[in-house]
Every structure is written in structure tokens, then in C-alpha cells.
Amino acid sequence: MRVRFWGVRGAFASTQADTLRVGGNTPCVEVRDKNDELVILDAGIGLYWLGKQLLTGPFGRGKGNLTLLLSHTHWDHIQGFPFFVPAFIPGNSVVVWGPGEAELQAVLAGQLDPTYSPLVSMDNFAAKVDVNELSPGQQLTLGKLSVRHARLPNGNHTTVGYRIREGERSIAYLPELEHAGALAPAALELAQGCDVLIHETYYSPAQLEAGGASLGGPSAPAANGHSSFAQAVDLALATGVKRLLCFYHHPDRPDAEVEALMQAERERIGDATLEIDTAREGAEFEL
Amino acid sequence: MRVTFYGVRGSFPVAHPRVAGVGGNTSCVALRAEGAPTVIFDAGTGLRRLSKELVHEGFGDGAGEAILLTSHTHWDHIQGFMHFAPFYTPGNQFTICARADHDRRLRQVFEGQAARPYFGYGLERFQSKIAWKPVTEGETFEVGPYTIRTVRLNHPGVAVGYRVEHEGKAFVYMTDTAPYSQQLLGEGFHERKPETDPARIALLKQYGEELEAFVAGADVLLYDTFFTQEQYEENPHWGHSTAEEGIRLARQGGVERLVLYHHHPEAWDDVLEGRRDEQQNKHAGSDVKVGLAREREWLEL
Numbered sequence: 001m002r003v004r005f006w007g008v009r010g011a012f013a014s015t016q017a018d019t020l021r022v023g024g025n026t027p028c029v030e031v032r033d034k035n036d037e038l039v040i041l042d043a044g045i046g047l048y049w050l051g052k053q054l055l056t057g058p059f060g061r062g063k064g065n066l067t068l069l070l071s072h073t074h075w076d077h078i079q080g081f082p083f084f085v086p087a088f089i090p091g092n093s094v095v096v097w098g099p100g101e102a103e104l105q106a107v108l109a110g111q112l113d114p115t116y117s118p119l120v121s122m123d124n125f126a127a128k129v130d131v132n133e134l135s136p137g138q139q140l141t142l143g144k145l146s147v148r149h150a151r152l153p154n155g156n157h158t159t160v161g162y163r164i165r166e167g168e169r170s171i172a173y174l175p176e177l178e179h180a181g182a183l184a185p186a187a188l189e190l191a192q193g194c195d196v197l198i199h200e201t202y203y204s205p206a207q208l209e210a211g212g213a214s215l216g217g218p219s220a221p222a223a224n225g226h227s228s229f230a231q232a233v234d235l236a237l238a239t240g241v242k243r244l245l246c247f248y249h250h251p252d253r254p255d256a257e258v259e260a261l262m263q264a265e266r267e268r269i270g271d272a273t274l275e276i277d278t279a280r281e282g283a284e285f286e287l
Numbered sequence: 288m289r290v291t292f293y294g295v296r297g298s299f300p301v302a303h304p305r306v307a308g309v310g311g312n313t314s315c316v317a318l319r320a321e322g323a324p325t326v327i328f329d330a331g332t333g334l335r336r337l338s339k340e341l342v343h344e345g346f347g348d349g350a351g352e353a354i355l356l357t358s359h360t361h362w363d364h365i366q367g368f369m370h371f372a373p374f375y376t377p378g379n380q381f382t383i384c385a386r387a388d389h390d391r392r393l394r395q396v397f398e399g400q401a402a403r404p405y406f407g408y409g410l411e412r413f414q415s416k417i418a419w420k421p422v423t424e425g426e427t428f429e430v431g432p433y434t435i436r437t438v439r440l441n442h443p444g445v446a447v448g449y450r451v452e453h454e455g456k457a458f459v460y461m462t463d464t465a466p467y468s469q470q471l472l473g474e475g476f477h478e479r480k481p482e483t484d485p486a487r488i489a490l491l492k493q494y495g496e497e498l499e500a501f502v503a504g505a506d507v508l509l510y511d512t513f514f515t516q517e518q519y520e521e522n523p524h525w526g527h528s529t530a531e532e533g534i535r536l537a538r539q540g541g542v543e544r545l546v547l548y549h550h551h552p553e554a555w556d557d558v559l560e561g562r563r564d565e566q567q568n569k570h571a572g573s574d575v576k577v578g579l580a581r582e583r584e585w586l587e588l
Contacts, residue, residue: 009302012332012335013299013301015300015301015306015307015310015311015312015332017307020302020303023302024302025302045299045302048552072404073405074404074405074406075366075405075406079299079362079366080299082362083298083299107404110399110405111362111405113399114444114476115360115391115396115399116361116400117361118443118444118476118525118526119476120443120475121476124476156407157407224407225407251335281302
């Protein structure tokens with residue numbers, strides 16, 4: 001399995017130069033099995049740049065197939081979809097899976113409404129776009145990849161976390177979740193023993209302690225439903241994960257601060273065997 | 288008055304080192320004048336950066352007053368809206384202007400992009416006082432000390448251009464629009480289809496003339512130059528224009544300064560600077576000065 005990051009920023013794209021080493025695009029992760037079967041996790045702005053890359057292969061000729069797995073439909077996880085160029089090439093096929101509580105097809109179409117977009121309707125994608133809702137406990141087999149999922153707490157709603165396995169290797173993708181009080185049981189179950197855990201770290205431990213930091217400035221409501229670096233590390237330790245990749249960074253978090261917060265965690269865990277790093281746009285790893 | 292750029296990019300925010308100089312945030316511009324409310328043009332991701340300055344200009348204490356003029360409500364022009372801190376401070380006052388939607392109230396248009404299933408909460412969290420003002424292209428209205436004129440722009444769904452006049456100066460904010468030359472854009476989905484019907488060609492001409500009259504005599508024209516000439520020829524149905532068309536409008540209307548704006552996501556810093564220089568050199572003998580909208584820079588009028 002190969003994994004490549006195209007968007008690692010949370011909530012709002014960050015364009016400031018001091019955030020670009022980690023990366024400023026909203027969530028998008030490319031996963032490939034050994035036969036190049038393509039699964040994409042979330043459709044943030046990073047999806048635009050992945051789409052451009054895909055045009056150099058079968059997607060440029062209208063012969064591409066992919067599966068898009070959505071964690072949820074907040075803007076930062078779907079805003080790249082209208083700019084995904086392969087979806088405008090006849091012959092390509094995009095199969096979307098995501099949470100079902102709000103009629104996924106209608107929610108995705110909602111961002112194309114003429115009030116908000118020149119695309120007007122899902123019918124104006126030239127590729128075949130199939131939208132499916134996950135049922136509880138449903139497992140997917142995509143090429144050599146086995147996918148299972150679980151609902152994760154996230155403030156006043158839920159998101160979907162995914163675990164993807166090829167042979168003996170697996171990753172867990174937990175892009176947005178809240179550990180209210182104790183580590184979320186669904187997250188513990190999903191991450192148990194995986195090789196790489198991709199976990200959100202929107203907050204510093206101090207910000208979480210202070211009740212969360214707002215996105216818009218001092219007077220705006222604090223975004224709730226997020227985790228801290230320390231909670232991601234605690235989950236990784238509790239599940240025997242080998243490698244943690246911090247993900248979904250706050251839009252105001254400069255690269256240097258991400259490094260410092262990770263270094264603080266490394267020092268906190270002492271001799272425990274856990275590699276702590278961050279997901280970085282453009283970075284790739286193989287399992 | 289001073290016009291400052293907070294977001295100069297079109298389509299979506301661009302997090303890329305090759306645009307870090309000019310800037311990657313989507314549309315947002317602020318006009319400030321002594322003793323007058325702040326005028327904000329569009330609420331793209333640049334609004335969040337503006338937000339951080341405004342909290343030090345009275346909006347942090349609930350003493351701020353601003354007018355938000357939105358060209359249209361396509362996503363890249365409103366995506367900063369829910370992230371604007373001054374909305375959440377009691378005491379601040381806003382007038383929000385957007386083109387009247389056919390069947391929806393303006394508040395509903397903005398509400399539709401917030402709350403479930405797209406965002407964590409909705410407009411009910413706002414604490415400031417908001418007056419919603421639907422605008423119709425062609426109308427003129429007064430807000431505070433400003434006279435604001437509007438014009439129809441050639442964009443899918445139709446956008447509105449604004450001319451703000453104050454103390455003898457005029458600033459024109461004109462994005463998103465295709466030239467009124469090949470294809471007339473309006474309601475519904477558009478494919479590439481240059482006009483052949485004489486009635487529609489006549490309409491193109493009429494709207495084009497209205498636009499020329501609208502910019503005439505302005506001090507600054509901030510204009511949608513998303514496309515190169517070649518890109519425009521391929522995509523006259525996208526509703527975006529070129530530096531060449533901006534120059535033509537500015538010269539025709541005796542505009543002092545043209546500012547290139549609403550840059551293509553992949554127009555890298557060096558490309559944009561080259562384009563500005565090229566236009567400047569080509570028109571060195573004319574009265575039009577050509578500038579490039581860059582984040583955090585400003586113009587005095």
C-alpha cells in the first residue's frame with residue numbers, strides 16, 4: 001500500500017508561507033494498493049492538485065476509476081470536488097462512499113447549487129459519479145484494499161473514520177474526532193494495532209485545555225469536536241500503533257509550531273516506542 | 288480613501304509556494320476612509336485575514352461598522368463568511384449586500400452554506416446587528432457617506448460590479464465577469480456557445496456599453512483578469528476576463544489606474560508580475576497605469 005498526502009490542513013486552507021512545509025490544503029489523501037487501485041480519502045482542496053496529477057495517467061484519457069471515501073461533508077472535506085478535473089472527462093468513473101444520515105447525494109449536489117456554483121447540478125460532471133451511503137458495519141473491498149469504518153464523535157455530530165488493510169499492513173484514518181473525557185471507544189477499536197495512524201491534531205494540548213481556540217478570532221465561537229497532539233499520542237500508545245502522523249492542523253499553526261508540539265510529545269512519552277511525525281503535503285510512504 | 292487587498296485569487300484558495308508573494312486567498316478587499324464605515328468587497332478566504340486586523344479597529348469592542356458588498360455568492364466569494372470574528376461581537380453593525388436571489392431571502396442564501404451538513408454551526412451564533420440588503424444591477428444607493436452604484440456582470444448566475452464614490456473619488460470593484468463580446472451569461476449551466484442570435488448579440492452590446500459608462504472617470508478599476516487571452520478564447524462561458532479587456536475598458540473610460548485581480552489558481556507570482564509589466568510597457572504612452580493586486584498591499588485614492 002502506498003499513501004500520499006495532498007491536503008493536511010484543518011477547517012480552512014492556510015496560504016501563509018510559514019505553513020507550506022507541512023502544507024495548507026484542506027484534507028485529501030491518496031491511497032494505492034500494489035496494483036495501483038486508487039482510493040482517495042476526503043475531497044478538500046488538495047483534491048484539485050491530485051486531480052491534475054491524475055491527468056497524466058488513465059484519467060487523462062477517460063479510462064480512470066477511483067473510489068472516494070468521505071469522512072463527513074463539512075466544507076473543508078468536500079470543497080475540492082467541484083474542482084476535480086478528472087470528473088469532467090467522459091469515461092472516468094468516481095464512486096463516492098460516505099456517511100448517510102443527511103442524504104449524501106443531495107448534500108454533495110447542494111454545493112453545486114447555482115447560488116453557490118456555476119456547475120448547477122451533479123449532471124454536469126462528464127464522468128460517471130456514483131454516490132453511496134455507508135451502512136453500519138459495512139465493509140468494502142477495493143482491489144486489494146479492505147476497508148472498514150466507524151462513527152466517531154465530533155462535537156455535536158459524528159464523522160466517519162476508516163481503517164484500510166492490504167495483506168498484513170493497515171492504516172487508520174481519523175481526520176476529525178473528539179475524545180470527550182476519555183479516548184473514544186470507536187477510535188480505539190479502529191486504530192488497534194495498525195501500522196500507521198493518521199489522527200487529527202487541530203489543537204495544542206494548551207488550547208484544548210482552554211476549551212478550544214476559535215477559528216475566526218477572539219470573539220468567534222471555539223470550534224469544538226477536535227483533538228490535541230497529546231490525545232493523538234495517547235490513542236497511538238493505547239492501541240500499540242508504530243507510527244503516528246499528525247493531521248488536520250489548525251490554519252494558524254506555522255510549521256515550526258507543529259514541530260515544537262511534536263517534540264514536546266516525544267519528550268513526554270520518553271522511552272515508549274512510537275514514532276511521532278506529521279503528515280506533509282507531497283510526502284509519500286509505503287507499507 | 289485606502290483600498291487594501293486581503294484575497295486576490297479566484298476559484299479556490301491556493302496553498303503553494305509559487306503564489307506566496309501575490310497571495311493565495313480568495314476574493315476580499317477592504318476600503319477604509321477617515322470617519323466612515325469600512326467597505327468590504329467579497330467574503331472569500333481573505334476575509335479571515337481582514338478579520339484579524341478589524342478586531343483592533345473597533346470591531347473587537349463592538350464599535351465597528353462595515354458594509355459588505357458581495358459580487359455574487361459563488362463559493363469562493365463567501366467562504367470566509369462564517370470565519371469573520373466581528374460577526375460574533377455584540378454591538379458591531381453590518382449592512383450585507385448581494386444580488387437579490389429569485390426565491391430566497393438573502394439571509395437564507397448565507398445560511399445555506401452554514402450549519403449542518405456543511406459547517407459546525409449557523410448564523411444564529413452571530414451577535415452583531417445585520418441588515419440584509421438585496422441589490423439589483425443598475426441601482427444606486429447610499430450607505431453612510433458613500434454613494435454606491437451597481438452594474439450587471441457577465442458571469443454564470445450573474446454577478447454585480449460596484450462603484451463606490453466618496454469625497455470626489457471613485458473606486459470600481461469588478462469581478463467576476465467575461466467581456467460582453469462572445470457569449471451572454473446568465474441563469475443556468477453554460478457550455479461554450481458563442482452567440483449567433485441577433486437579439487442576444489444586441490443585448491451583449493447593450494450590457495457592454497453600460498459597463499463602459501459605469502467605469503468612466505473612475506480613479507481605480509479593480510478588474511477580473513483570471514484568464515490570458517488564449518484561455519479566454521477557449522472558455523468564454525466561464526465568466527472571466529483578461530488584462531487586455533481591462534486595459535480596453537480603462538482606456539475607453541479614462542480610468543487612471545487598472546489593477547489586475549482575481550488571479551487564476553495557477554498564475555504563479557513571476558507569471559503575474561510578467562503580465563503586469565507587459566501591459567504596462569505596451570501602454571506606456573497612455574494615461575492608464577497598470578498594477579497587480581497583491582495581498583497585504585494597498586492603494587491610496
